[in-house]
Amino acid sequence: MILNGQVQDIPEEWANEPLLYLLREHFDLKGAKFGCGVGICGACTVIVDGIATRSCITNAGDVEGAEVRTIEGLANDDVLHPVQQAWLDQSVPQCGYCQAGQIMSAVALLEQTPRPTEDDVDAAMDGNLCRCGTYGRIRAAIMQASETVR
Amino acid sequence: MNRRGFLKAAAGGLVVLIGAGVGVYSQVPVIPNRPEPDPETALGWISYADGRYRLTLPRAEMGQNIATGLKQIACAELGADWDTVEVGFHDTTAPAVKATVGSESIMLFAEPLAQACASLRDAIDQGRDLGEVTLVTRPVSELRSLQKGGLIGASPGIEQGMGIVTGQPLYAADVTRPDMLYGRVLHAPASVEVGSRPLRWNTAAAQAVPGFVALVEDTGPSIGQSEGLGIVATRPGALDAIAQALAVEWQIDGDHARADVMSAIDVDTHLAGGALRHTVRDDDPAPGRWDVDLRIDVPLAAHGPIEPRAAVAEWADGTLRVWAGTQDAFYVRDVLSSAFGLDPDAVVVQTARNGGAFGGRVICTVEAEAAALARAVGTPVKIQWTRAQEFALGYHRPPASHRVKARIVDGKLTDWNHAQVSSHIFFTSGVVPQWMQRATDRFAGDDGVARGMAAPYQVGRAKVSYDVVRLPVHTASWRGLGAGPNALAIESAMDEAGLAAGVDPLDFRLAHIDDPLLAGVLNRVAELSSWGAVSGEGQNGVRQGRGIAAGVYKKTSYAAAVADVSVDRRGNVQVDRMWCVHDCGLVMNPDQVRAQCEGNLVWGLGMILTDDLPLADGHVVAETFGDAPIPSSTQVPPMVIDLLESDRPPQGAGETAIVAGPGAIANAVRAATGIRPQRFPITRASLVL
Numbered sequence: 001m002i003l004n005g006q007v008q009d010i011p012e013e014w015a016n017e018p019l020l021y022l023l024r025e026h027f028d029l030k031g032a033k034f035g036c037g038v039g040i041c042g043a044c045t046v047i048v049d050g051i052a053t054r055s056c057i058t059n060a061g062d063v064e065g066a067e068v069r070t071i072e073g074l075a076n077d078d079v080l081h082p083v084q085q086a087w088l089d090q091s092v093p094q095c096g097y098c099q100a101g102q103i104m105s106a107v108a109l110l111e112q113t114p115r116p117t118e119d120d121v122d123a124a125m126d127g128n129l130c131r132c133g134t135y136g137r138i139r140a141a142i143m144q145a146s147e148t149v150r
Numbered sequence: 151m152n153r154r155g156f157l158k159a160a161a162g163g164l165v166v167l168i169g170a171g172v173g174v175y176s177q178v179p180v181i182p183n184r185p186e187p188d189p190e191t192a193l194g195w196i197s198y199a200d201g202r203y204r205l206t207l208p209r210a211e212m213g214q215n216i217a218t219g220l221k222q223i224a225c226a227e228l229g230a231d232w233d234t235v236e237v238g239f240h241d242t243t244a245p246a247v248k249a250t251v252g253s254e255s256i257m258l259f260a261e262p263l264a265q266a267c268a269s270l271r272d273a274i275d276q277g278r279d280l281g282e283v284t285l286v287t288r289p290v291s292e293l294r295s296l297q298k299g300g301l302i303g304a305s306p307g308i309e310q311g312m313g314i315v316t317g318q319p320l321y322a323a324d325v326t327r328p329d330m331l332y333g334r335v336l337h338a339p340a341s342v343e344v345g346s347r348p349l350r351w352n353t354a355a356a357q358a359v360p361g362f363v364a365l366v367e368d369t370g371p372s373i374g375q376s377e378g379l380g381i382v383a384t385r386p387g388a389l390d391a392i393a394q395a396l397a398v399e400w401q402i403d404g405d406h407a408r409a410d411v412m413s414a415i416d417v418d419t420h421l422a423g424g425a426l427r428h429t430v431r432d433d434d435p436a437p438g439r440w441d442v443d444l445r446i447d448v449p450l451a452a453h454g455p456i457e458p459r460a461a462v463a464e465w466a467d468g469t470l471r472v473w474a475g476t477q478d479a480f481y482v483r484d485v486l487s488s489a490f491g492l493d494p495d496a497v498v499v500q501t502a503r504n505g506g507a508f509g510g511r512v513i514c515t516v517e518a519e520a521a522a523l524a525r526a527v528g529t530p531v532k533i534q535w536t537r538a539q540e541f542a543l544g545y546h547r548p549p550a551s552h553r554v555k556a557r558i559v560d561g562k563l564t565d566w567n568h569a570q571v572s573s574h575i576f577f578t579s580g581v582v583p584q585w586m587q588r589a590t591d592r593f594a595g596d597d598g599v600a601r602g603m604a605a606p607y608q609v610g611r612a613k614v615s616y617d618v619v620r621l622p623v624h625t626a627s628w629r630g631l632g633a634g635p636n637a638l639a640i641e642s643a644m645d646e647a648g649l650a651a652g653v654d655p656l657d658f659r660l661a662h663i664d665d666p667l668l669a670g671v672l673n674r675v676a677e678l679s680s681w682g683a684v685s686g687e688g689q690n691g692v693r694q695g696r697g698i699a700a701g702v703y704k705k706t707s708y709a710a711a712v713a714d715v716s717v718d719r720r721g722n723v724q725v726d727r728m729w730c731v732h733d734c735g736l737v738m739n740p741d742q743v744r745a746q747c748e749g750n751l752v753w754g755l756g757m758i759l760t761d762d763l764p765l766a767d768g769h770v771v772a773e774t775f776g777d778a779p780i781p782s783s784t785q786v787p788p789m790v791i792d793l794l795e796s797d798r799p800p801q802g803a804g805e806t807a808i809v810a811g812p813g814a815i816a817n818a819v820r821a822a823t824g825i826r827p828q829r830f831p832i833t834r835a836s837l838v839l
Contacts, residue, residue, distance in 0.1 A: 013360065017387035025332075025386060030324040031317020033505070035456045036537045040775045043456050071317035084315040088307060091741050094749060095213030096314035097457040097505030103315060126784045129775060131454050131506045132213050133752025134745070135786040 001063050003027065004073025015061035019053075020044045022060040023070060031071035031100040035129070042128035045101035046070050052108035052124070071100040074107065082148035083107050086141040094132035102128045106142050110149050116142065173522075175371040177583045180488050182481045182512075184248040187258055189265035189285050194245040196224060196266055198274060203228060203235045208259060210250035210477045211239065212504035212511075213749075214804050215742045217309035222738055223260055226295035226302050227267035237309050241500040242483040249478035249512050251627060252704070253802025256738055260800055264293040296799070298736065305741030310503065322475040322502040323460035327530035330462065332386040333523040334533060335369045335378035336393055337543060338400035341622035341768040342374030343579055345403035351379065355395035361388030363527065365396075370522030371489050373515060373543050374579060374624060375403075380523045382531060406622035409768030411450065414619050415571040417551040418445070426569055428595030430603050430614035435557070435565035442556040442646040446639040448830045451547040451761035452540065452772070453628060454780045457505020459544075460534035463520035469496045470521055475504040477511045485514035486521055508753075509627035510544060513580050538773040545580045546763055547628035548573035548599065548621070550635045554643035556609070561651045563662055566609035568639065570616040572599045577618075578626035587620055598626075602633030602809060605640045606702045607662040622768035629753055630805040633703055634812060638757065638830070641699035641813025645820060655698050655817065656681050665702070667733055667796055671710040672700045675731040678792055679712040684821075691719040691839055694726075695822025699813025703806040706798075708733040711751065711810035714787075715818040721834035725755055725787045725815055730807050732791070735798030744791045747807045751789055754811025756781045758819075759831050 001008055003023075014022045018037075023029045023046065032055050035043030039054035046055045047069040074081040080088070083106050093099045102125070109116055109124035116124070121142055130138070185191070187208065197204045205224050209216045217237050225235055240247070248254075265287050273283045290296050313320050338346035348367075356362055366380030381392045408414035420426060462473040470492060476482050479499040487494045504511060516533050524531040535543065550572040557565040574582075575598025577590060596618050603614055628634075648658030656676050663669045675681075675698070684696040693716070700710035714726040730747050737743050760779045764772050772778035816827045823837055 014385065016360075017385055021385060021387045024324075025326075028326065029317065030319040030321075033321075033457065034323065034534060035458070036775055038537070038774050038776075041456055071315070075316060080315065087315045088311050091305070091308050091311070091745065093213070093308065093311060093314045094215065094745060095455070095457070095504060095506040096310070097321060097455070099314050100317050122784050126782050129456060129780060129782060131456050131508070131780055133749035133781070133786065135752070135781075135783045136748060136789055137745075138783070 001065065002067045004069055010060055010064060017060050018056050019058040019060045019063055020055035023055060029070050029072050033097055033100060042105060043098045043101040045104040047104055047108050050111065052105045071103055083145045086145040089144060090137045090141040092134050092137040092141050094134055098128060098130045102138055110146055114149050115146055173368040175489055177585065179581050179583060180485045183246060185246055187247060187262045189262045189287055191245045192262035192266035193283055193285055195263060196270055198270060203230055205235055205237045206240050206244050207237055208240060208247045209255045210501055210504055212507035214746060215308050216255045218742060219256055219738045220263055221309055222301045223263050223295040224267050226300055227264045227293065228271050232306060239501045241498050242479050243498060246480050249481060251477060251509065251512060253804040256800045257802050261290060261296065264295045268293060302738055303740065305739050320503040321457060321505050322462065322473050323534045325462040325473040327462060327464050330530040330532055331363055331382050331384060331527060332389060333380060333382045333520065333531040334389045335380045335519045336398055337376045337378045338402050339769060340402045341406040342376045342543065342624055343622050344406050345375040347377040347401050348379040349399045349401040351396045351398040356392045359388055359391045359395050361385045362392055366523050366526040368522060368526060370518040382523055382527050406768040409622055411549055411621055411765060414621060415549055415551045417553045417569055417571045420571045420617055421553065421569055426615040426617040428616050430600050431612045433611040433613065435567050435611045435613055440555040441558045441650040442643050444554045444643050444646060445828055446552040446642055448550050448635045450549045450623060450763040452763050452778050453508045453510035455506025455508060455510060458535040458537055458540045459511060459516045461517040461520040462530060462532045463524040464530040465525055471498045472517050472521060473500045473502055474517045475502045477507050482514045482517050486518060489518055490521060508629045512627060541763065541772045541778055542770045545578055545624035545626040548575060548625035552639035554639050556643055556647045558647055558651045561653055563647060564610040566612040568614045572618055573621045573625040574618050575599050575626055575631050578624060579620060580624040580626055598631040601631045602636045606668055607644065608664055623765065623770060630808040634757060634808040637701040637809035638812040638816060642816055645817045646826060659700060667708050668700060668702060670794055671708045671731040671733050674792060674794055675710040675712050675729050678790055679729040684714060693717045693822040695818045697814045697817025697821055699810045699817060701809030703809050704802060707801040707806040709807040709810040711814040713814040713818040715815060715822055717819060717822045717837050719839040721837035723759060723819060723832060727787050729790045731794060732807055733794040733796050734801040734803045734806060735796055736800045737793055737795055738800060740793055743793055743803045746803045747791045748789055750807030751811040752781050752786055753808055755786065755815060757812040757830060758815045762831055
C-alpha cells in the first residue's frame with residue numbers, strides 16, 4: 001500500500017488485523033484511535049483512495065495496493081493542512097481523542113466538496129461522535145478551512 | 151521468567167496457562183488520600199533552568215484544557231514568555247495531589263501555583279539560578295496572575311493542540327514499550343455485584359488462534375464481585391478471536407435482588423413505605439393539596455468518553471510502572487501497591503491525557519488488569535477496554551426517581567417537598583465492598599446524590615429528602631454528580647409552578663430569587679435570547695417552544711440557559727438554538743470556559759434526548775454507541791454563550807452549565823407540546839400527535 005506517500009508492505013501476520021491496529025501498532029502511527037470497534041464513532045477514520053474510511057472495521061489486507069492517508073501525513077513539512085490550522089484557530093479540541101477522525105472526515109469532505117453546504121457537512125460529519133460536545137466548533141473550523149481550500 | 155525464553159515458547163504454542171490459580175486480594179478498600187493543594191507543595195510543580203521553566207501539571211488533563219489555564223497563570227506570574235514554559239504531566243513521583251474532580255483545578259490550584267511562581271520569580275530576580283526556592287506567600291492582591299490583564303483573561307492556543315491535530319501520541323493507549331503484548335480480561339455477562347468466575351474454557355481452540363500468547367487466571371483484584379480470565383496476544387486484533395474461541399463458561403452466583411433497577415428506586419414505592427432516610431432540608435411543609443405534583447425519572451447513563459480506558463504496565467526488578475489516563479494517579483498508585491504487595495515507592499503511575507473522563511476515571515480498574523497480566527507474562531502489556539467493557543464494567547450515573555411537590559399562594563411558593571431515590575456516588579460499590587456496604591449504608595447518606603438538591607430559589611417551607619439503594623450496576627461520579635438531574639427535577643417543578651401561578655417562567659423565577667448573582671445570569675440570558683414566549687405551531691404540525699432554567703453549582707458558580715425546540719408530528723425533538731450565561735468569577739481563559747459551557751449544554755441535551763444505558767437481568771447489555779447513544783453532530787444546535795464576571799475569585803466552570811441546560815430543553819418541550827416530560831430520555835411516543 002501507499003501509506004502517507006510511501007510504499008509500505010503489509011506483513012502477512014497483520015493482514016487479517018483491522019487496518020487501525022496495523023497503523024497504530026505496526027507502523028506506530030497513533031493518530032487514528034480505537035473508540036468503538038464497530039464503525040459507529042469515527043475516531044479511527046483514515047482516508048483510503050480518497051474516501052473517509054473506518055479503519056477499525058477495514059481489514060488490513062484489503063488495502064493492499066490502495067493509497068492510505070492518516071493524520072500524520074496531512075501536514076506538508078512544517079506547514080499544517082488548512083483543516084488542521086482551522087482546528088487550532090477555532091480551538092476545537094477538548095479531550096482531543098476523536099479529533100483525528102473528525103479532521104480526516106473533514107479533509108475527505110473538502111476534497112470532494114470544496115464548498116460544502118450545511119447539509120453536506122451534516123452528511124459527512126454526523127458519523128463522527130464527540131462526547132465533549134465540540135460539534136459547533138468543528139462546523140466553524142470546516143467552514144474556515146473551506147475558505148482557505150478555495 | 152526470562153522474557154525471551156517465554157516469547158520463544160509462546161511462538162511454539164507451549165506456554166498456555168500462567169499464574170494459575172486466582173490470587174487472593176484484599177476486600178478492604180484503599181481510602182483515597184485527598185491532600186488539598188498549598189503553595190509549599192506547589193513549589194514542586196514549577197522549576198527553572200537555563201532560561202526555561204518546566205511546569206509539572208498537578209491536574210489530570212481531560213479536555214478541560216487545564217494545561218493551558220495553569221500555564222497562563224505560571225507565565226503571567228513568572229513574567230515568562232509562553233514558549234519558555236514547558237508543560238509536563240505528573241507521575242506519582244511528583245508531590246501528591248487530590249483527584250481531578252469537582253471543577254476545582256482553577257478554583258483551588260490557581261493561587262498555590264501563583265504563590266510558588268511568585269517566589270520562584272523573586273529568586274531568579276535576585277540572581278539565583280540553583281538550589282531550592284523558599285516560599286514567601288503574599289496577599290492575593292499582589293499576585294499578578296490573579297488579576298485580569300495580559301494572559302489572564304486571554305485565550306492563547308491550547309496546550310497540546312498541535313499534538314492533537316497532527317496525531318502525536320498523547321493518550322495511554324498510544325504508549326508503546328519494547329516487547330509489549332496486548333491483553334484483555336474477560337468477565338461474565340452478569341451483574342458486577344453478583345459473584346461470578348470462569349468455570350471452563352476451550353484452551354486448545356484459543357491456542358490455535360494466530361497471535362495467541364497466554365491465558366492468565368490471576369487477573370488482579372476483581373471488579374465488584376466479578377472475577378475475570380485474562381488473555382494475552384501479540385496483536386490486539388487477535389484478542390476478539392481468542393475470546394470467541396475460548397468460549398468461556400461462567401459460574402454466576404444467581405440473580406441480583408434488585409435486578410429491576412427502576413423499580414428498586416421508584417420514589418413513590420419508597421415514600422409509601424415511610425419517610426426517606428436522609429434529609430437536606432426539613433422545614434415541615436403544611437399539609438394540604440399541592441398545586442404541582444411531579445414525578446421525574448432519569449435512568450442510568452454511561453460517561454461515554456470516546457476513549458475506552460487504557461493502561462500499559464511494565465514490571466522491572468520488583469517495581470511496577472503504569473501509564474494511564476486517570477483522574478487520580480495517586481489513588482491508582484495506592485491501589486496497585488496494596489493489591490500487588492509493593493511499597494508505594496515501587497509503583498509509578500504516569501498520567502496521560504484522558505480521552506474524556508467526566509468523572510468516570512477516579513478508581514483503579516484497567517490499570518490493575520494490565521499490571522496483573524504484565525506480571526504473569528513477564529513483559530509489558532497494554533490493555534484498552536472494548537466499548538462493551540466500558541459499559542459493562544465501568545460505573546455510571548445513577549438512575550434517579552424524583553417526586554417534587556409545590557404549593558403556590560398569590561403567585562408565591564409557600565411549600566415545597568422534593569423526594570428522591572437514587573444510588574451511590576461517593577460511596578460507590580465500585581470501591582466499597584459488600585461487607586462494608588452493609589455496615590455503612592444503615593446510617594450514611596451520599597452527598598454526591600444530594601448535591602444541588604436544595605433548590606436555589608425561595609421555595610417556602612421545604613422538605614428535601616432522599617434515599618440511596620445498592621444496585622446491580624456500579625454507579626458513581628458523572629459530570630456534576632447529582633446536580634444535573636436534581637436541577638432538572640427542580641427546574642421542571644419551577645416551570646409547572648409558574649404555569650400554575652399564571653406567571654411568565656422568567657418572572658416567576660426572579661420573584662423567588664434573593665441571590666443577585668443568580669438573578670444576574672437569568673436576566674442576561676433573557677436579554678441575549680430576547681426572552682418571550684415563542685410557542686406555536688409551524689408547518690406540517692411542527693410545534694415550537696422556548697424554555698428557561700437556571701442554577702448554582704457547588705453554591706458558587708452560576709448558569710442560566712434558554713432553549714428553543716421544535717417537535718414534529720411523530721414526536722421527534724430538535725433543539726434549534728441555545729443560549730447560556732455563566733458566572734464563575736474571575737475567568738482565566740474565556741474561550742475555554744465557553745468551551746466548557748458548550749460541552750455542558752451538549753451533555754444537557756443528552757440528558758433529555760439520548761442518555762440511557764439498557765440493562766437486562768441486572769447487567770448492562772449495551773455494547774455499542776448504537777445501544778447507548780450520545781448526542782450526534784446534527785442533534786446539537788447553534789449556541790450563544792456569554793460570561794459574566796462577578797468580582798469574585800475564580801470558581802468552578804467544568805460542570806456548572808449542566809444545572810441549566812437540561813431544564814431549559816425540557817421546559818421548551820413542555821411549552822411546545824403542553825406535555826411535561828417526566829421520563830428521560832424523552833421518547834417519541836410520549837410526544838406524538
